[in-house]
Amino acid sequence: MRLSVAAAISHGRVYRHLGLGPRSRLDLLRNLVTALVRHERIEVPWARADEMRGYAERLIDYAKLGDTNERAMRLANFWLTEKDLIHKLFKVLAVRFQPHPGSYTRMLHIPNRDDIDRAKMAVIELKGNPFPPLIVPRRDTEKTLLNQLLKGYREDAHRAAVP
Amino acid sequence: ALVMFFSPLPRLRSLLQRCWGQLEHGLLLGFSRGPSPPWGPALAVQAPALLPEPVSVTSESNEVPSLFDSILWMAAPKKRRTIEVNRCRRRNPSKLIKIKTNIDVCPECGNLKQKHVLCGYCYAKVKAETRLIRIEIGKKEGGPFNAPTVETVVLYDGEKPTEKEEGKRIIERARKRPSWFAQD
Numbered sequence: 001m002r003l004s005v006a007a008a009i010s011h012g013r014v015y016r017h018l019g020l021g022p023r024s025r026l027d028l029l030r031n032l033v034t035a036l037v038r039h040e041r042i043e044v045p046w047a048r049a050d051e052m053r054g055y056a057e058r059l060i061d062y063a064k065l066g067d068t069n070e071r072a073m074r075l076a077n078f079w080l081t082e083k084d085l086i087h088k089l090f091k092v093l094a095v096r097f098q099p100h101p102g103s104y105t106r107m108l109h110i111p112n113r114d115d116i117d118r119a120k121m122a123v124i125e126l127k128g129n130p131f132p133p134l135i136v137p138r139r140d141t142e143k144t145l146l147n148q149l150l151k152g153y154r155e156d157a158h159r160a161a162v163p
Numbered sequence: 164a165l166v167m168f169f170s171p172l173p174r175l176r177s178l179l180q181r182c183w184g185q186l187e188h189g190l191l192l193g194f195s196r197g198p199s200p201p202w203g204p205a206l207a208v209q210a211p212a213l214l215p216e217p218v219s220v221t222s223e224s225n226e227v228p229s230l231f232d233s234i235l236w237m238a239a240p241k242k243r244r245t246i247e248v249n250r251c252r253r254r255n256p257s258k259l260i261k262i263k264t265n266i267d268v269c270p271e272c273g274n275l276k277q278k279h280v281l282c283g284y285c286y287a288k289v290k291a292e293t294r295l296i297r298i299e300i301g302k303k304e305g306g307p308f309n310a311p312t313v314e315t316v317v318l319y320d321g322e323k324p325t326e327k328e329e330g331k332r333i334i335e336r337a338r339k340r341p342s343w344f345a346q347d
């Protein structure tokens with residue numbers, strides 16, 4: 001039973017090391033959050049998308065408090081490097097997500113990158129974006145056996161109820 | 164003054180050395196006193212009290228044990244591994260490539276996809292259309308850093324904006340609406 005901490009073994013450590021250091025990691029995530037707010041759908045390595053998701057959702061939560069809130073404005077000023085997106089955040093995204101309590105982003109797995117590194121990629125998008133949907137929900141056709149049986153049952157019930 | 168005296172016969176000298184070595188060894192075993200100076204033979208004439216050390220001792224002690232000696236301690240296979248034993252080791256399930264059971268057929272296009280991953284073909288389709296929409300947005304915005312403060316809606320050939328899309332910016336795409344992009 002290991003009782004001492006070995007610095008080189010990383011079993012069970014949950015915090016990711018992105019970029020060149022902690023400040024570099026924050027800059028990286030800041031760039032990704034800005035890109036997400038600008039383009040509303042981006043294709044990034046999976047680990048970065050996972051890290052960025054939490055920050056983006058918290059930013060939208062703060063934006064929902066309104067742009068008169070000093071704290072929300074300072075956070076938006078830090079996190080969005082392109083300053084015209086601050087207007088978009090408070091006027092478009094906060095309004096769009098007002099009725100929703102949480103989970104403003106959707107993250108989906110993509111086939112590995114075609115480059116030599118074959119990186120695990122993800123596409124992260126804000127819900128309600130104007131682009132075509134990535135997943136089209138398909139309903140079963142009426143010709144399946146279960147649907148035919150259910151249709152017959154409904155018609156029988158209707159015929160029994162009417163007269 | 165000391166006179167360096169060498170015995171006339173070298174054979175007599177080596178005999179004397181060996182006899183003296185045995186004597187000293189025996190006496191040391193018998194009387195192991197404290198640190199006493201090593202005895203030398205008491206010679207009748209003036210001569211160096213101590214015999215020069217036998218030459219053979221020092222030369223061997225500093226040498227590294229040669230490879231010829233250490234070959235005895237190295238591992239080597241005793242018998243040839245038969246082809247049956249080799250096959251058992253090489254074809255053990257832990258060494259074979261694992262079968263993936265998470266590959267399925269995409270219901271939309273019929274290509275293969277992994278169950279937890281989006282279909283590559285369908286995603287490429289959506290990506291191409293998104294790119295064209297973004298080109299149209301770029302044309303509408305003109306320059307960089309002109310993000311609008313209203314929502315955006317994409318309309319295809321022959322579609323009119325409904326009253327639900329009143330305050331929104333409209334992006335026109337000059338093609339028929341694709342079946343997988345339903346109008347909400």
